Amino acid sequence: MLDADVCNTAIVVFGSQVHNPAPVAQRSKQIKCFPLYLGGSQSALGLSRTGHKKACDKLRCTKCDFKVVIIDDHEWHRCCDCLFFRNNVPDLDKLKGNLVRKPGCRAYACQCSWQSVSRLTQLSSDYSLQWVCGKHGLNCS
Secondary structure, rough: OEEOOOOEEEEEEOEEEEEEOOHHOOEEEOOOOOOEEEEEOOOOOOOEEOOOEOOOEEEEEEEEOOEOEEEEEEEOOOOHHHHHHHHOOOHHHHHHHHHHEEEEEEEEEOOOEEEEEOOOOOOOOOOOOEEOOOEEEEEEO
């Protein structure tokens, strides 16, 4: 069985990687969200562009250099502290202890910051979170 995506630079054959010398034009293009949004679980996840607002699902923290975990229909308990996240991100099983079920809300966290959001919110440059879009792959063209 061959599991291959022509946009990727590698082909997976029986669990091992084999170099695929695909032309540069066929490789996946990467693009960042602009503007950058967080959103509740009712907000669509994906690439945000002007006029197409979506909550980014490829967030990365520039302070701790970790991917941001995203949990739908939950918010962080008010007793959460930085040490809790430092010791438990990205382990979802350990994070569950400080999550409170709240439909429509979405919990975000890296190892140094956390946020619970219930509606689409633009992440502006003066915001206390140091999260950026880690780039989205686009279809080949």
